[in-house]
Amino acid sequence: MSGAVWRASRAAVKRRRVQTVVIGLVVFCSTATVLLALAVISAARAPFDAAFEGERGAHVSAVFDPARASAEQVAATAHRPGVEAAAGPFDQAVVTIPQDWVGRAPGPLTLVGRPDPAAAPVDRVELLSGRWATAPGEVVVETPGGGAVKYLGTPLTTSTGVKLTIVGFATDMSQSSGGWVTPEQAAALHPIGRQMLYRFTDAGTARQLTDSLAKATEGLPTDAVANGQSYLVLKQAFSAGADAYLPLMTVFGVLGLIVAVLIIGNVVSGAVVSGYRHIGVLKSIGFTPRQVVTVYLTMVSVPAVVGTVLGTAAGWAAAYPILETAFSGIATGTAVIEPAGWLPVATLLGVPLLVALAALVPASRARRLSAAEAISAGSAPRTGRGLKVQRWLSGTRLPRAVSLGLGQPFARPARTALTMAAIVLGVVTVTVTTGVTGTLARSMAAPDRYTHIDVQTSAFSENKVTPRLTPEQTAAMLHATPGADQVSVRGLVRVGIVGQPQLVFGDFYGGDAMVDHRRLHVVEGRPATGLNEIEAGPAFLDQHGLKLGDKVTLLLDGRQATVTLVGLEVQGNANAITSNDATRALLTPDPHVVEYDVRLAAGADAKAYQDAVNAADPSLSTSVVTANAEGPVVAIKTFSTVFTVLLSVVAALGVFNTLLLTIRERRRDLGMLKSIGMTPRQVVAMTVTSVAWQGVASGIVGIPIGILVHRVIVEHVRIIHFTDAMIDVWGAPLLAGLALAGVAIAVLGALVPARSAARLPIAEVLHNE
Numbered sequence: 001m002s003g004a005v006w007r008a009s010r011a012a013v014k015r016r017r018v019q020t021v022v023i024g025l026v027v028f029c030s031t032a033t034v035l036l037a038l039a040v041i042s043a044a045r046a047p048f049d050a051a052f053e054g055e056r057g058a059h060v061s062a063v064f065d066p067a068r069a070s071a072e073q074v075a076a077t078a079h080r081p082g083v084e085a086a087a088g089p090f091d092q093a094v095v096t097i098p099q100d101w102v103g104r105a106p107g108p109l110t111l112v113g114r115p116d117p118a119a120a121p122v123d124r125v126e127l128l129s130g131r132w133a134t135a136p137g138e139v140v141v142e143t144p145g146g147g148a149v150k151y152l153g154t155p156l157t158t159s160t161g162v163k164l165t166i167v168g169f170a171t172d173m174s175q176s177s178g179g180w181v182t183p184e185q186a187a188a189l190h191p192i193g194r195q196m197l198y199r200f201t202d203a204g205t206a207r208q209l210t211d212s213l214a215k216a217t218e219g220l221p222t223d224a225v226a227n228g229q230s231y232l233v234l235k236q237a238f239s240a241g242a243d244a245y246l247p248l249m250t251v252f253g254v255l256g257l258i259v260a261v262l263i264i265g266n267v268v269s270g271a272v273v274s275g276y277r278h279i280g281v282l283k284s285i286g287f288t289p290r291q292v293v294t295v296y297l298t299m300v301s302v303p304a305v306v307g308t309v310l311g312t313a314a315g316w317a318a319a320y321p322i323l324e325t326a327f328s329g330i331a332t333g334t335a336v337i338e339p340a341g342w343l344p345v346a347t348l349l350g351v352p353l354l355v356a357l358a359a360l361v362p363a364s365r366a367r368r369l370s371a372a373e374a375i376s377a378g379s380a381p382r383t384g385r386g387l388k389v390q391r392w393l394s395g396t397r398l399p400r401a402v403s404l405g406l407g408q409p410f411a412r413p414a415r416t417a418l419t420m421a422a423i424v425l426g427v428v429t430v431t432v433t434t435g436v437t438g439t440l441a442r443s444m445a446a447p448d449r450y451t452h453i454d455v456q457t458s459a460f461s462e463n464k465v466t467p468r469l470t471p472e473q474t475a476a477m478l479h480a481t482p483g484a485d486q487v488s489v490r491g492l493v494r495v496g497i498v499g500q501p502q503l504v505f506g507d508f509y510g511g512d513a514m515v516d517h518r519r520l521h522v523v524e525g526r527p528a529t530g531l532n533e534i535e536a537g538p539a540f541l542d543q544h545g546l547k548l549g550d551k552v553t554l555l556l557d558g559r560q561a562t563v564t565l566v567g568l569e570v571q572g573n574a575n576a577i578t579s580n581d582a583t584r585a586l587l588t589p590d591p592h593v594v595e596y597d598v599r600l601a602a603g604a605d606a607k608a609y610q611d612a613v614n615a616a617d618p619s620l621s622t623s624v625v626t627a628n629a630e631g632p633v634v635a636i637k638t639f640s641t642v643f644t645v646l647l648s649v650v651a652a653l654g655v656f657n658t659l660l661l662t663i664r665e666r667r668r669d670l671g672m673l674k675s676i677g678m679t680p681r682q683v684v685a686m687t688v689t690s691v692a693w694q695g696v697a698s699g700i701v702g703i704p705i706g707i708l709v710h711r712v713i714v715e716h717v718r719i720i721h722f723t724d725a726m727i728d729v730w731g732a733p734l735l736a737g738l739a740l741a742g743v744a745i746a747v748l749g750a751l752v753p754a755r756s757a758a759r760l761p762i763a764e765v766l767h768n769e
Contacts, residue, residue, distance in 0.1 A: 008287070008295045010302075022656065023355075024303035024310075029649075031311025031351050032318070038346075039319035039339035048235050051173050055124045056085070058174040058197035060213050061229040063092060063498075066194055069224040074194050080216040085121040088196040090114050092177070093189035094496055094555050096159040102141070102151040102166070107494030107503055108555050111139065112177040112195055113186025122197040123174045130168030136185045140168040142178050159557065162189065175234060178503065192498070193226055206232055226498065233545040251432065251709055258425060261358040297359055304355040312347045404686050406693060416694065419655060423698035423742050424705070426652070430741040431706025432713065438729035439714050439722055450485070451606055452625035455596040455613060467619040471593040474617065475511065478596055481612045483604030486512035488519075491584055491592040495577075496555035497544070504540075505573065506554070508592070510581030512599075519578065523723045524548060524568035532563045532586070534579045537572020538721045541565075556587035571720040597625075655691055655749025680759070687754035688747055695746030699739045706738075 051057075064074050071089055078086035091113045098106050116132045117125045125140075130152045133140050139156065156164045170180070176197060181189075200212035209230050217225055287295070319339045398406070409416040455478065458467065469477060471489070478487045491508040509519060520537065525548050528535040534552075541547060546565055553562045563583060572578075584591065600606060610622040678686075707730060714722050 004287075004291075006298070020299075020303045023300060024307040025649075027304045027307030027351060027355060028311040028314070031308050031347055032315035034351070035312060035315030035343060035347050036319055036322060038343050039315070040323065042340035042343065048173070052231065052235075055126060055173050056120070056122055056199065057172070057231055058087075058123045058176060059200050059203040059231050060198045060209055061123075061174055061176045062196045062198065062213065062217075062225055063193040063227045064089065064196065064220075064224055065226045066191065068221045069194070071194060073220060073224075074196055077196060077216045077220070078198075080218070082201055082212045082215050083198055084201045085199045086196060087117070087120050087122040089194040090196075091183065091186035091189075091191035092193040092195045093186055093191040095162065095189060096557055097156055098159045099157075101156055102154055104494075108496035108557075109503070110178040110496060111181050111186060111189065112179075113183035113191075114177075114180050115183065117180075122199050123172055123176055125170045125172040125176075125180070128169045128171060130166070132170075133167055133181050133185070136182055136188070137164055138167045138181065138185070139164040140170050140180045141166055142171060142175075142180075143169045173234070174231065175229070203231075206230065230545060233543065251713060258421075261354065293360075293364060297356055300359040301352060301356055304352050308348055308351045308355075311351075312344050315347070316344055399682075399685075402685065402689050406689060409690055409694065419691070420694045420698050423655065423695055423745050424702040426745045427699050427702025427738070427742045428706040428709060431703050431738055432710050434734065434738060435707065435710030435729055436713060438734070439710075439726050440720075442726040442729065450602070451600045451604070453598040453600060453606060453609055453613075454623045454625050455598060456621045456623075457594055457596075458619045458621075468617045471591050474593075474620070475596065477616050478598055478613065481609060481616070483600050483606075483609040484598050485601040485604075486599045488512060488597040488599075489581065489591070489593055490519075490595040490597070491581065492594045493556065493584070493588065493590075493592040495587065498553035498555060498560065503575075505576040506556075506584070507576065507578045508581050508584035509578070510584075510591075511596075520569040520572055522567040523570050523721050525566050527567050528579050528583075530566075530580070531582050532561060533566045533583065534563045534577045535567030535569055536565060536577045537569040537574075539574035540572055540577060541568070543574040554587060559587050561586040568721055570722070570726075652745050652749035655746050656753060684754040688750045691746040691750045692743055695743035696739075697742075698746070699742035702742060703735065703738050 074089040077083070078088075093111050093113075094108050095111060096106075096108050097104075100106060114120075114125075116134075117123060118127075118132075127140070128143070129149050130140070151166060152168070154166045156166065158164070164181070164185075174197065176195065198213070198216060200209065200216075202208040202212055209232065213225070213228055316339070323339070409419075457474075467474070475487055475489055478484055488509060488511040491506075491510070493506050493508070494503045495506045496503055507519075522535055525535070536546075544552075546552070548565055548568060550565050551562055552565070553560050561583060563579065567578075569578065581591065598609070600609060606624050610624075613620055613622050711727060714727055
C-alpha cells in the first residue's frame with residue numbers, strides 16, 4: 001500500500017497548490033532566519049576558543065616596569081603557585097615610524113624581543129609569511145589579515161635612525177605585540193617594559209585572573225606591574241560586533257519558527273476539516289488510520305523539505321557577508337570566521353522534523369474518524385459553533401455583511417486563535433523593527449539643524465595636491481569666507497598606549513565649539529574638552545578593559561601624556577579615541593589635520609561657499625554634509641527591515657490560507673447568500689471584516705510585547721550605548737500607526753480570497769451541493 005499512499009499524497013499536494021506554496025514560503029523564511037541566527041552565534045563563540053587554545057594563548061599579558069622589578073624577579077613569577085605555564089620576560093620597546101609603511105600611517109610601533117615562539121609554552125605566534133627575526137635589524141610585523149609577500153624586505157627607519165627590515169608577517173590571538181625583533185635588538189631600543197605571558201590553572205573568570213596574577217606577582221615592589229591584558233577582554237571584543245546582531249537575529253529566528261509552527265498547524269487542521277469527505281473515501285477503499293495520517297503528513301512534508309533546502313541555501317549564502325560585517329574592524333588573529341559546518345545539516349534535518357511534529361496533532365484527527373463519520377461530516381451542512389454569535393450580531397444595527405463577517409471566526413475558534421497568533425507575531429515584528437530603526441535614528445541624529453560643509457585635506461587622497469595654505473591659514477580662510485558661522489578642526493593620528501601592544505586612532509578636535517558633525521554624542525560622563533582628557537565608545541572600553549575615570553598613558557613621537565577617560569560615546573571604533581587639540585599638542589607639534597567642519601550661518605549659500613574654498617586652495621575637497629549611518633548601524637537596520645517584510649508576509653500568508661479554507665468550507669453558504677441578493681462587494685466586505693477585527697485585537701496584544709522585546713534587544717547591543725531618550729521612541733502618532741499594522745497584515749492576506757469568494761458562480765456552487 002506504500003505506493004498507494006504516495007500517490008494519494010502526491011495528489012493532495014497537487015490539489016492543494018496554494019497551501020503547498022504557503023507552507024514552502026513559510027518554511028523557507030523561517031529556515032533562512034534561524035540559520036543566520038545560529039551562524040552568528042557559532043561564529044562569535046567557537047573560533048576564538050579554538051584558535052586561542054591552538055596557539056596556547058596567554059590568559060594574561062603583563063608588562064612590568066624595569067625600574068621597579070629586575071629581570072630575575074620577573075622571571076621568578078613563572079614558578080609561583082597557580083601558574084600553569086609562562087613565557088618571558090621579553091624586553092618591550094616603543095619606536096616611531098615617521099613615514100607611511102606597508103600601507104600603514106606613520107606612528108608608534110610596539111616591539112617585543114622574542115626568539116622563535118613556534119614551540120613556546122605560551123603564545124605560539126603564527127607566522128603568516130616570510131621567516132622569524134634571527135639577527136639584529138630584522139623585524140616581524142603583526143598583521144591579523146596576513147602580510148603581503150611583496151612587502152617582505154621593506155626597510156623601515158625609526159624616528160631615532162634605527163634601521164629595520166621586514167622579514168616576516170605574523171599574528172597571535174593574544175595580541176601581545178605590534179611586532180617582534182631579536183632579544184638583542186630589543187635591548188638596544190631602550191625598552192620601557194618587560195613582558196610576561198601567563199597561563200593560569202584558574203582562568204575562567206575575571207576575578208580568577210586577577211587573583212592568579214596577584215599570587216604570581218606577590219612580593220614584587222608596589223606598582224611593578226605596569227599593565228595586564230586579560231584574554232577575556234580580547235574574547236569579548238572579538239565577538240562584540242557579532243553580539244550586536246545576536247539579540248535581533250535570535251528574536252527574528254524564534255518568531256519565524258513560531259509563526260511557521262502556527263501556520264503549518266493551521267494548514268493541516270484546515271486541510272483535515274475541509275477534507276472530511278476525502279478522508280472518508282480513503283478509509284472506505286482500504287486505507288488504514290495510520291496511512292491516512294501519513295498522507296496528510298506527506299502533504300505537508302514535501303513543500304516543507306523544498307522550503308528547508310532553499311532556506312538553508314539562502315541562509316548559508318547570506319551568513320558570510322553578515323559575518324564579514326559583524327567582525328570587520330577587529331583583530332581576529334588565526335581564528336577562522338565562518339559558521340559551524342554542522343548547521344546546514346541541523347536545519348535540513350531539524351526543520352522538516354519540527355514541521356512534521358506541528359502537523360501531527362491536527363493530522364491525528366483524521367485517524368480517529370471512521371469512514372462513515374467522515375463522509376457524513378463532509379457532506380452534511382454545518383450550523384457552526386458561531387451561530388449564536390451571528391444571531392446576536394444580526395440584532396445589531398450593523399450592516400448585514402459586517403455582522404456576518406464578525407461572526408464567522410467564532411465558528412472555528414481554534415483556527416481563529418492560530419491565525420490571530422500569527423498576526424500578533426507579525427505585529428510584534430513590525431513594532432520591534434520600528435523601535436530599533438527609531439532608536440538608531442536618534443543615536444545618529446545630527447547635532448544641530450544648520451547646514452554643514454565638510455572640508456577634507458589631501459592627507460588620504462591618492463592624487464595628492466600640494467596645499468597652498470598651512471593648517472592655521474586654512475582655518476583662518478574658512479572663517480573669513482562669507483557664510484561661515486563656526487569652524488571645527490579634526491586631526492587624526494595613530495597613537496600608542498603604554499602597556500598595550502596595539503595602536504589606536506586618535507581624533508583630536510579643535511576650533512569653534514567643536515561642532516564637527518563626525519564627533520559622536522557623549523552619553524555618559526562629559527565631552528573631552530579639557531587638557532589630558534579623552535572620550536571613547538563602548539567597543540573601545542570593552543577592547544581595552546576600561547571604565548570611566550580610568551587613566552591611560554598615550555605615546556607619540558617619543559612623548560607621553562597620561563589622560564583620563566571622562567566620556568562614553570554613543571558608539572565608536574574599538575580602536576579609536578577622541579580628545580582635543582590641546583592634548584594633541586602635548587604629544588606632537590604636527591596637528592595632523594585631515595578635515596574641517598564648517599557650520600554655515602542661516603541663509604548662507606552652500607554652493608557659493610564651496611566654490612570660494614576650492615578656489616582658495618585646490619587641495620581641499622568640499623561637500624555638503626548629509627546624515628549618514630555607517631557600518632553595523634546600516635547592517636542592523638537592513639537586516640531588521642528585510643526580515644520584518646518576510647515575517648509580515650508570512651503572517652499575511654497565514655491569513656490567506658485561513659480564508660481559503662473558510663471559503664472552501666462555506667461555498668454552499670456563500671452560494672445561498674448570493675442567491676438571495678448579496679452583491680460581490682458585500683461578499684468582499686464580509687470576508688475582510690472577518691479578519692479585520694482580528695487585526696485590531698492582535699495589535700492591542702502585539703504592540704506591548706513588541707515594545708518589551710525592543711527594549712531587551714537595544715539593551716544588549718554592546719557596540720552602541722543607547723540612552724533612555726534614544727530607547728523611548730514611542731510617541732502617540734507612532735503607536736497609532738502601529739495599531740494599524742495588524743489590520744494591514746490581516747487585510748493584505750484577505751484581499752485575494754475575498755475577491756475569489758465574490759466571483760463564486762451561484763449556479764455551480766448550488767449544483768455541486
